[in-house]
Amino acid sequence: MLLPVAIALVTITGAVLTYLSIRQESAAVDNDRLAVIQTVLVQSRQTGAESQTHAFGGLAAQYRAMLAQADAISAEDPQAAQAQRALAQSFATSALIRGFMSGTDASSTFDYAGQMQAALHNSDAIAPPENQPALTMATADRFHNRARWLAGTVVGMLVVVVLLMLARLSRARPRRLMLTALSAAGYLVALALALPHTF
Amino acid sequence: MSTVDPALPSASSTAPDEPDDELDTPFKRRVALGVTLVALLGGIIGYLASDAGARESATERQAEVASVAALASQNGAAADAYEQFGDYVNALSLKRRRDIDLVGGQLLGQDAVPGAADDWEKAGGQLADLTPLLRPGAMADRPDLLWNQLFVAPNLAALRQQAAQQTAGSWGDKSNLYVGGVTLLAVAITLLGLSLTVGARIRRIFIWPSGLLVVLTMAGSAVVAIIPPASTPSAAIDAVAEGDRLAGNRDFEAATAAYSHAIALDSDYAVAYSRRGLSELLAGSPQRNTSMFVVTTATAAARQASIVDLNRALDLGGSDYTTLVNLGANYFHVPDYRRSERFSREAIALNPDLPLPWLNLTLALVGEGREAEARTTMASAIDRIKSRPTLQERGELFAAGRSTLVTAAIQTPAAEPLALSLQAQLVQTEGLLLVPKGVAAPDAAGHDLTLTVQGSTVRAQVTYSGLPEGAWVAWMVYYRTSATQDWTQRADLSLYEAPTLPAAGTAYKNVFDLGCPTGGEYRVDLYADGRRLTTATATHPQTALALTPFSDAVGGINVCRPTGWTLTAELTGSTTLLSADGERQLTVRTVPVVDPPTTDAARTSLVNAVLARLRDELDPQATVVRTAQDLFFPLVGTAHVLHVSDTADGYVWAVIGTDGVLRTVSAWYPSGDPGDLADISARIRFS
Numbered sequence: 082m083l084l085p086v087a088i089a090l091v092t093i094t095g096a097v098l099t100y101l102s103i104r105q106e107s108a109a110v111d112n113d114r115l116a117v118i119q120t121v122l123v124q125s126r127q128t129g130a131e132s133q134t135h136a137f138g139g140l141a142a143q144y145r146a147m148l149a150q151a152d153a154i155s156a157e158d159p160q161a162a163q164a165q166r167a168l169a170q171s172f173a174t175s176a177l178i179r180g181f182m183s184g185t186d187a188s189s190t191f192d193y194a195g196q197m198q199a200a201l202h203n204s205d206a207i208a209p210p211e212n213q214p215a216l217t218m219a220t221a222d223r224f225h226n227r228a229r230w231l232a233g234t235v236v237g238m239l240v241v242v243v244l245l246m247l248a249r250l251s252r253a254r255p256r257r258l259m260l261t262a263l264s265a266a267g268y269l270v271a272l273a274l275a276l277p278h279t280f
Numbered sequence: 281m282s283t284v285d286p287a288l289p290s291a292s293s294t295a296p297d298e299p300d301d302e303l304d305t306p307f308k309r310r311v312a313l314g315v316t317l318v319a320l321l322g323g324i325i326g327y328l329a330s331d332a333g334a335r336e337s338a339t340e341r342q343a344e345v346a347s348v349a350a351l352a353s354q355n356g357a358a359a360d361a362y363e364q365f366g367d368y369v370n371a372l373s374l375k376r377r378r379d380i381d382l383v384g385g386q387l388l389g390q391d392a393v394p395g396a397a398d399d400w401e402k403a404g405g406q407l408a409d410l411t412p413l414l415r416p417g418a419m420a421d422r423p424d425l426l427w428n429q430l431f432v433a434p435n436l437a438a439l440r441q442q443a444a445q446q447t448a449g450s451w452g453d454k455s456n457l458y459v460g461g462v463t464l465l466a467v468a469i470t471l472l473g474l475s476l477t478v479g480a481r482i483r484r485i486f487i488w489p490s491g492l493l494v495v496l497t498m499a500g501s502a503v504v505a506i507i508p509p510a511s512t513p514s515a516a517i518d519a520v521a522e523g524d525r526l527a528g529n530r531d532f533e534a535a536t537a538a539y540s541h542a543i544a545l546d547s548d549y550a551v552a553y554s555r556r557g558l559s560e561l562l563a564g565s566p567q568r569n570t571s572m573f574v575v576t577t578a579t580a581a582a583r584q585a586s587i588v589d590l591n592r593a594l595d596l597g598g599s600d601y602t603t604l605v606n607l608g609a610n611y612f613h614v615p616d617y618r619r620s621e622r623f624s625r626e627a628i629a630l631n632p633d634l635p636l637p638w639l640n641l642t643l644a645l646v647g648e649g650r651e652a653e654a655r656t657t658m659a660s661a662i663d664r665i666k667s668r669p670t671l672q673e674r675g676e677l678f679a680a681g682r683s684t685l686v687t688a689a690i691q692t693p694a695a696e697p698l699a700l701s702l703q704a705q706l707v708q709t710e711g712l713l714l715v716p717k718g719v720a721a722p723d724a725a726g727h728d729l730t731l732t733v734q735g736s737t738v739r740a741q742v743t744y745s746g747l748p749e750g751a752w753v754a755w756m757v758y759y760r761t762s763a764t765q766d767w768t769q770r771a772d773l774s775l776y777e778a779p780t781l782p783a784a785g786t787a788y789k790n791v792f793d794l795g796c797p798t799g800g801e802y803r804v805d806l807y808a809d810g811r812r813l814t815t816a817t818a819t820h821p822q823t824a825l826a827l828t829p830f831s832d833a834v835g836g837i838n839v840c841r842p843t844g845w846t847l848t849a850e851l852t853g854s855t856t857l858l859s860a861d862g863e864r865q866l867t868v869r870t871v872p873v874v875d876p877p878t879t880d881a882a883r884t885s886l887v888n889a890v891l892a893r894l895r896d897e898l899d900p901q902a903t904v905v906r907t908a909q910d911l912f913f914p915l916v917g918t919a920h921v922l923h924v925s926d927t928a929d930g931y932v933w934a935v936i937g938t939d940g941v942l943r944t945v946s947a948w949y950p951s952g953d954p955g956d957l958a959d960i961s962a963r964i965r966f967s
Contacts, residue, residue, distance in 0.1 A: 085474045089486060096467040103456045110452055114343070114445040115600075121347045121438055125354040132355070136362030140369060160874045163940070164380070167872030171376045171834045171852070176369045198669040202573075210634055213601060249477070 084249045084261070088242055091268055095238035098275050102231035105278070109224030116217040119209045126208055130200035134193055140176040141191035144169055149187035227278040237271035307483070311472050318472070318494055322465040325501050329458030335509075336451035343444035350437035357430045364411040365423050371414050374404035376834060379851040383871040386854075386897070387890055387942055428528035436521045442551060443512035446597075450509035457504045461497040468493040516545035520552050523559065532563035550598030557589035558606060566761055567768060569795075573673045574636065574680040576609075576687075577760075577768045583610050601630045608640040612647065612684065613766070615691050620644035635664035639681050646688045646695050646702065658702050662709050672771075678710045679771040682756065686767045700812065707754050708810025714776040718752030718809075726806050726813030733802055733820045735962025736793045736840065737913060738773070740804050740816070745784035747808060752778045754807040755789050761800040792913045792965050796827035796840035825956055827963070830855065835870045836941070838965040842956055857960065864949040864957045868964055876940035886942075887934045891920050894932035894946045899924045912945055913965045924948050 147169035155162035173179040181192040181199075201211070241264050248260035378400035404414075412419035412426060419426050468490040475486035523538030539556035542549055562568045564582020565575045578586075590607045608624035611617070621644040627637035638661035645654035665677045685703045689696035711718060723746035732739040740755065747753070757773035760766060773791045781787060799822040805815045827840040835853030844860040856867045877883040895902050902924045910919040910933055917935025924930045930948035937943065943966050949957050 085478050086485070089471055089474055089489075092467050092470045093489075096463050099463045100460045103460055107453060107456045111449055114449055117343075117347060118438075118442050118445055121350050121441060125351060125434060125438065128351065128354050129358050132358035132362055136366060140366060143370070163874045163876075164872070167380065167874070167940075168373060168377060170872075172369065172373050174834050175372045175376075199672075202668075202670050202673055209601060210631055212633055213631055216631055 084245055087261075087264070088245045088249070091238055091241050091245065091264075094268070094272070095235050095242070098231050098235045098238060101275075101279055102228045102235060105224050105231060106228035109221045109228055112217050112221035112224060116214050116221060119217055120214040122209050123211050123214055126201065127211070130197055133200040134197045137176065137178050137181070137196055138191050138193060140172075141178050141182060144173050144176065144178060144182070145187050145189065147172060148185075148189075152187055230278045231275055234271045234275035237267065237274070241267040241271065307480070308476060311476060314490075315469055315472055318465050318469055321494065321498065322462050322469075325458050325461045325465070325497070328501065328505060329455050329462065332451050332455035332458060336448050336455055339444055339448035339451055343441050343448055346437050346441035346444055350434050350441055353434035353437050354431075357434050361427050361430045364413060364426060367407070367410040368413040368423065371404055371407040371410065372834075374400055374407070376852055378404065379835075379853055380871055382851055383853045383869050384874075387869060387871055387893065387944060388873070389889075389893060425529060428525045431528075432521055432525050435524050436517065439517045439520055439551065440514075443517055446510050446512065450511075454504055454509060458501060461501045461504075464493045464497045468497075510548065512549055513545050516542040516549050516552065519545065520549070520555060523552075523555055527555070527559055527562070530562075530569055532559050532568060535559045536563055548596055550593045550596035553589045553593035553596065554598045554600070554603050557586045557593060557603070560589065561586040561606065561610070566765070573676045576680045576683040577766045578613070580613075583613050586610050587614070599626075599630075601627055601634075604630065605636050605640065608637055608644070612640060612643045613687065615647055617644045617647035621648070633664065635661050635668065635677055638664060639677070639684070642681075642702070643684050643688050646685070646698055647692050649692070649695060649698075651698050654698060654702070658705065662706070666709070666713065674710070674713070675771040678706050679769040679774065681706045683758065683767055683769040686758065686769075690766075703805075704807065704810055704812055707756065707807045707812075711752050711754055711776050711807070711810055715752035715778050717750070718778050719748050719750035721747055721751035721753075721809040724751065724753075724808035724811070724813060726808070729804065729806060729814040729816040731802055731804055731816050731818035733818050735959055736796060736965065737962065738791050738793065738802050738804070738818070740789045740791075740806075741786060742806055742814060743786050744781075744808075744813070747781060747783055749780070749783075750778055751808060752776055754805075755791070756805040756807065757791055758803040758805070759793070759797070759800060760803075763801065767803060790913070794829055794831070794838055794965065796829045796963060798823045798825055798827055823959060825959060833967075836943075836967045837868050837870060838967060839866075839868060840960060840963040842960065859956070864947070864955060866945070866947040866957060866960060868943075868945050870941055870943045870966065873936060873940050873942050876936065883936050887918055887936060890934045890942060890944060891918065891932050894934065894944060895920065895922060898922065898930050898932070898946060898948050899928075901925065902930065905929075912943075912961075915943065915966055917943070922948075923951075927951055929954075 147165060151162040151165035151169065154165070170179075170185065173182060173185075178191065178196075181196045183189045183192065244260050244264040244267060248257045248264060251257040251260060378398075381400060408414045413421060413423060419429070471486045471490035471493070475483045475490070478486070519538050519542035523535045523542065526532075526538055527535035536556055536559045539552050539559060542552035543556065546552070560582050561578050562575060564579040564585075566577055567575050586606065587610045590603050590610070593603050594607070604623050604627035608620050608622075608627055611620035611623060621641060624637045624641035624644060628641065631637075638657055642654050642657040642661055645651075645657060661681070665674055665681075668674050668677065682703050685699040685706075689699040724744065725746050726742050726744040729740060729742040732741075738757065754776045755774060756769055758767040758769050759773075760768060770793075773793060775791075779787070797820050800820050801817055802820065803815065803817040806813045826843040828843070829838065830841050830847055830849070831838045832849055832852055832855055835855070837853070837855050839847075839855055839857065841847045841857060842859075846858045846860075848856040848858070853870045854867070855869075856865065858865045873886075877886050895904070902922045904920045905923050906921040908919045908921070909916050912933060912935075915935050915937060917933050919931055919933040922930045922932065927950060928948050929951050930946065933945040935943055945961070945964060947954075947957055947961065949955065954961075
């Protein structure tokens with residue numbers, strides 16, 4: 082009578098572990114989806130920042146060209162050159178590049194890296210951090226591993242059920258006892274392996 | 281009638297608790313029927329699981345399509361936005377050329393730039409078709425509005441992707457629950473099978489649990505089938521996208537209304553609650569227009585409303601990093617340090633690399649009086665602040681830390697020594713970053729710090745000693761709108777410097793608040809070498825004026841416009857304010873001088889000529905009553921106080937800076953009665 086009860090107990094344990102495995106897998110899939118959402122948001126921001134940096138780099142080139150033009154005409158028409166320089170400075174202010182130029186003459190360079198960082202982080206207060214997709218994927222992987230581990234212990238439980246069934250069918254008492262002991266040990270091992278990954 | 285298998289022992293030879301070996305007994309027939317029915321039920325639930333799985337896949341596909349659309353739309357919008365911005369800036373150059381001609385003509389009496397202003401205006405007008413930024417309308421000269429408008433489409437695609445993912449997840453959950461049901465039915469069948477192998481007396485311990493599992497599975501599956509999957513109405517998504525656009529325009533009241541509309545359409549829309557929670561907070565913050573990264577001050581009502589919405593978002597599964605960080609911050613201010621700690625730790629668990637939750641956790645621990653832990657977490661926060669890539673973000677984070685430590689000391693007086701110590705740690709760290717070659721000043725002392733507030737200028741004066749050459753000092757300026765509000769450290773007003781000063785004496789510092797304050801309180805903490813030397817507060821003289829900041833970035837003019845006054849700024853480098861009754865007027869102008877004077881004498885001569893021209897502009901009969909050197913922040917220039925007519929007085933002011941730019945101010949008002957003009961004049965700032 083004990084063996085059928087044991088078979089029932091192990092079967093139910095296996096079912097519970099299956100359910101827990103499904104839950105872990107479900108959490109993993111949720112995190113997979115979240116990681117995709119976050120990746121889209123972060124990549125959108127990255128794309129926007131790159132576009133902005135290239136666009137502002139183009140405006141910086143125009144600014145330098147205006148200054149170079151002023152240099153070119155300064156000997157023959159210093160007033161026009163001065164006006165051109167003033168215009169170039171206004172252009173730099175309007176184009177929002179002044180803070181990223183190394184100077185105010187034609188040889189000054191545009192700080193692409195600085196502009197990129199500024200563009201990338203101008204919405205940090207509300208946007209997901211750039212490393213968040215990777216962290217969420219890591220969380221998803223942890224859930225996947227737990228689910229896989231629990232599914233493995235379910236297979237272990239089914240092996241125990243088979244052993245118990247063999248014990249039940251066995252007519253020789255020593256063999257029955259040995260199979261029962263093996264089943265008990267298997268059950269405890271599988272349970273011990275499953276518990277750390279249950280919650 | 282029954283048959284007996286000769287291979288098996290006969291029924292009569294078995295004990296009552298041994299298995300019944302008859303093939304066809306009423307019990308076995310019932311069990312067989314039960315197994316058949318359970319199998320049928322399993323098949324039905326399996327079908328439902330398959331259907332839910334198929335719907336999950338289909339919705340997942342929609343989400344993937346939406347994500348690709350979001351990225352593609354983002355690319356398109358970015359290309360469009362920057363093309364239009366480039367066109368705008370180029371066309372602006374033509375307009376600027378016209379403006380320099382016109383303003384130069386007004387101030388210098390000649391064309392400052394060769395070429396007729398009308399021609400430049402015509403040239404600029406030919407380009408108006410390039411972008412709405414160049415045409416009259418809501419978008420005129422507002423690249424930020426155009427940007428937010430263009431990015432509605434990509435944002436919508438991203439929101440649709442999120443909604444589709446949520447729906448797919450919901451179908452996935454259903455599918456999983458059905459699979460769980462099938463598993464339970466398999467267990468039930470196993471138990472039924474086992475019941476055939478035991479005697480009649482103990483069958484029930486297999487039969488009853490089996491029946492219970494079947495009933496539970498039927499009921500559970502029915503519930504799962506009845507509950508509809510999560511689905512977000514398209515109109516609710518549109519409303520959130522509109523809210524995001526409005527929030528981007530910093531119209532947080534309208535954004536909150538848009539998010540509320542989304543919630544009315546779908547009361548389970550976590551994203552809408554999360555966004556409204558942030559929008560409500562920003563709407564109630566005096567930092568709404570100045571801070572990009574961190575907000576430390578908000579009204580109590582705004583914080584409460586934000587807490588309610590963010591918690592609701594959490595309940596609905598929106599446990600993202602930003603929601604947790606904002607909850608951690610809000611609960612600190614309520615104050616509920618335990619919850620603040622909890623949410624901050626949850627945010628750190630999601631992302632340990634960012635400084636804000638570490639700062640919030642530090643504040644909660646300070647409030648709880650857990651000094652050792654607070655010092656450890658502050659060290660973690662500082663490490664992360666230092667690693668942030670932009671100077672502005674680092675500055676805001678350091679300022680936010682100091683501001684909220686002041687709040688911690690006020691909320692929990694027992695925590696004041698620890699709060700002051702951690703504040704000094706933040707000052708020390710930031711100071712070493714900004715003034716890395718600063719010399720230590722262990723003997724520095726300061727006292728008699730006094731503050732004077734006039735218009736938008738705060739003037740600090742302090743007596744100091746023990747300041748070696750090269751030592752760095754920090755002026756930390758705080759502001760609050762009323763005594764009941766939290767102090768906010770103003771990153772834009774505070775500064776670190778290594779001034780060239782004698783070892784002892786009196787030091788001054790002027791700072792200009794571009795926010796057009798009309799009341800409130802300022803507080804200045806003076807630090808040397810990361811040690812607070814002294815502190816002082818001053819009340820801003822309350823004025824009845826309601827002022828709005830106006831900035832002409834190209835012309836370098838900042839003014840405060842009183843409500844009811846007319847502001848005219850059609851030309852860059854020329855801003856005029858006219859009172860509602862038309863009796864007071866102020867004009868501020870700047871123009872680059874194409875042939876700037878190179879000697880002091882030539883400069884004085886040109887300034888005097890400009891002052892004469894400005895005086896003639898007011899009234900050719902105006903006479904100079906007094907000449908003075910006056911400050912219009914940050915420049916000191918020559919001012920002529922005028923008697924304009926029997927009924928009007930006025931003044932003109934001009935200076936040519938080392939940058940070759942001529943800057944002027946002129947004003948007229950009823951005789952002896954400048955009224956609000958005096959206050960407005962004190963708020964002009966050139967940049």
